[in-house]
Amino acid sequence: MTHAQQHTHSTEGCEETEAALLRREGVARAAVVTRADGTAGERRLVAYVVPEVPDADVSRHVGMWRAVYDEMYRDTVPGAAGITDDFTGWNSSYTREPIPLPQMRAWRAAAVARVRGLEPRRVLEIGVGSGLLLGPLAGRTEEYWGTDFSEAVIARLGAQVATDPRLADRVTLRCQAADSEEALPAGHFDTVVLNSVVQYFPDAAYLSRVLDGALRRLSPGGRVLVGDVRNHGTAEEFLTAVHHAQRPGDEPPAVRAAVARARRRETELHLDPGFFTEWAAARPGVVAVDIRLKSGAAANELTRHRYEVVLHKGPARPVSLAELPTVTWGSDVHQLSALAAGLTRYRGGLRLTRVPNARLVTEAAECGVPGTARQTPLDPHALQSWGAEHGRRVLCTWSAEAPGWFEAVIVPDDGTRCYDGLYRPGDTRSTPLANVPAASRRASKLPALLRRELAAELPGHLVPDEVVLLARMPLAPGGETDRAALPAPGRTDGRTPG
Incomplete structure (x- = not known):
C-alpha cells in the first residue's frame, strides 16, 4: 500500500491520532482531519493544535x-x-x-x-x-x-x-x-x-x-x-x-x-x-x-x-448603532457627493459598509485578500473630515467581512459619549481572536516535536503530515470542534485563501 493510499484515513484513525496528541505535554486541544493535496490530489493527515500556555x-x-x-x-x-x-x-x-x-x-x-x-x-x-x-x-x-x-x-x-x-x-x-x-x-x-x-x-x-x-x-x-x-x-x-x-x-x-x-x-x-x-x-x-x-x-x-x-x-x-439604515459603498453610492445628498434622508444616522480602506488596500492586495480593489478606496481620516464639513460625526470601525474594508457610521454631532454596536462582529466561534505571544518560543518548536513523538508511538499512516498551531479551536454552536472551519495549512487566520 502506498503512503498516499494509507492516508485515506478512517474517522477512527483520526480519533486515535487526536487522543495521542492530547496526551502530549504542551497540547491544550487538538483536532485531526484529512485534506486533499491541491497539487497532487493525495490525501494528507493534518493535525490542529492549540498550545498550552504554562504559568x-x-x-x-x-x-x-x-x-x-x-x-x-x-x-x-x-x-x-x-x-x-x-x-x-x-x-x-x-x-x-x-x-x-x-x-x-x-x-x-x-x-x-x-x-x-x-x-x-x-x-x-x-x-x-x-x-x-x-x-x-x-x-x-x-x-x-x-x-x-x-x-x-x-x-x-x-x-x-x-x-x-x-x-x-x-x-x-x-x-x-x-x-x-x-x-x-x-x-x-x-x-x-x-x-x-x-x-x-x-x-x-x-x-x-x-x-x-x-x-x-x-x-x-x-x-x-x-x-x-x-x-x-x-x-x-x-x-x-x-x-x-x-x-x-x-x-x-x-x-x-x-x-x-x-x-x-x-x-x-x-x-x-x-x-x-x-x-x-x-x-x-x-x-x-x-x-x-x-x-x-x-x-x-x-x-x-x-x-x-x-x-x-x-x-x-x-446610543445603539446596530440597527441603522445601511448603504453599501460601490453599490448604493459611488462618491461622497451622492452620500451627502442622502444625509437629509437619514437624519438619525446611517451606516456605510464595504468601504476599501485606502490605508490598507495595497497591503491587502499583496496578500491576495479578495474584494479590496473593486471600489474606490477612502481614507478614514478624510471621511471624518468630510463629515465635519457637513455637520456630522463619522465613526469608523473595522469590517468583519474583509481586512481591507472598514465601515463608517454617520450620526448627528450631538455630543453623545456612549455608543454601542458600532463594530459588527462575524461568527467569532470560528474566528481566531488572538495570537499567543507567551507560547511563541515553545510553539516554534512544537510541530516538529509532536511529529517526532507521535512517530515513536503510532503507525506511520497515523502520523500527521503537518501540525498547524491555532490560538483557539473553532467551535460549532454546540461547543464541539467545527472541523469545516479549520483553516487550510499555511493559513492560521481562518480566512479562505483568495
Whole structure:
C-alpha cells in the first residue's frame, strides 16, 4: 500500500491520532482531519493544535518586557522641567527608523483627545510608561493614578511629577503588574486607561483578567479605554508589508514562508475586534462596546493596523448603532457627493459598509485578500473630515467581512459619549481572536516535536503530515470542534485563501 493510499484515513484513525496528541505535554486541544493535496490530489493527515500556555511561560513573557523597559529607562535622566515628549522606542516596523516626530505628536494628540472626550475626573492608567498621556491629562483631573511593571519607569516618572506643582498633589504612582489590583480602590475611578500596552501582554486570557480587574475598579457608569490595539485580522497584511519593505526582491514563496515564521515567533499580542465584543457579552455589567479605527492623518502602522476600544459599565445608557439604515459603498453610492445628498434622508444616522480602506488596500492586495480593489478606496481620516464639513460625526470601525474594508457610521454631532454596536462582529466561534505571544518560543518548536513523538508511538499512516498551531479551536454552536472551519495549512487566520 502506498503512503498516499494509507492516508485515506478512517474517522477512527483520526480519533486515535487526536487522543495521542492530547496526551502530549504542551497540547491544550487538538483536532485531526484529512485534506486533499491541491497539487497532487493525495490525501494528507493534518493535525490542529492549540498550545498550552504554562504559568511559567506567562511569567517569563511579562519578565522579558519588564527587562526591556527597565533597561530602556534605568540610566535616563529626568528632565528638570517635568514630563516631556519622550517617544523613545517608537520605531517604524517598516524602516526600523524612529517614526517621524510630527507623526508621534499627532498620535499622542489623538489619544489625549479621545480620553478627554470622556470627561474623566478620576483616572487610573495601567501601563503609564513615560507619561505621554499623564502629562497633558492629569492637570485637568481630580486624581490620576498610574501603574507600571517597571521600577525604572515609575522612579523616573515620579521624579518628573515631583517637579510639577500642578501634578504633585493629584498624581499617585505605583509599581505593579497590570493584573495586580493591590492598593487600587474598588469602584472609585470613572476612567481606566490602557493605552499602547496590551500588545505586551502574554495572551488574551491575561488581558481578560486585567479587564475584569479594571471593571471592579470602575465606579458605576465608568468606562475602560483600551488604546493602540494591534489587529489580529490584519497581522498577515502587516507582516507581508514589513517583509516587502525590508526585502523588496524576494519571490512570493519566500515572502509567505517568512511571514509564517514571523507569525509563529510574534512576541506582541494581536487581538481581533471580536475579542472585545465576546468578552463584553459574557459580562452583564458591560453595557456598551465602542470599537473605532485609530484616528490620524498619517499613513503609518499606528493608523493602519491599530484601533481603540471603550467598554462602558452600567448604568450608562448607550446610543445603539446596530440597527441603522445601511448603504453599501460601490453599490448604493459611488462618491461622497451622492452620500451627502442622502444625509437629509437619514437624519438619525446611517451606516456605510464595504468601504476599501485606502490605508490598507495595497497591503491587502499583496496578500491576495479578495474584494479590496473593486471600489474606490477612502481614507478614514478624510471621511471624518468630510463629515465635519457637513455637520456630522463619522465613526469608523473595522469590517468583519474583509481586512481591507472598514465601515463608517454617520450620526448627528450631538455630543453623545456612549455608543454601542458600532463594530459588527462575524461568527467569532470560528474566528481566531488572538495570537499567543507567551507560547511563541515553545510553539516554534512544537510541530516538529509532536511529529517526532507521535512517530515513536503510532503507525506511520497515523502520523500527521503537518501540525498547524491555532490560538483557539473553532467551535460549532454546540461547543464541539467545527472541523469545516479549520483553516487550510499555511493559513492560521481562518480566512479562505483568495
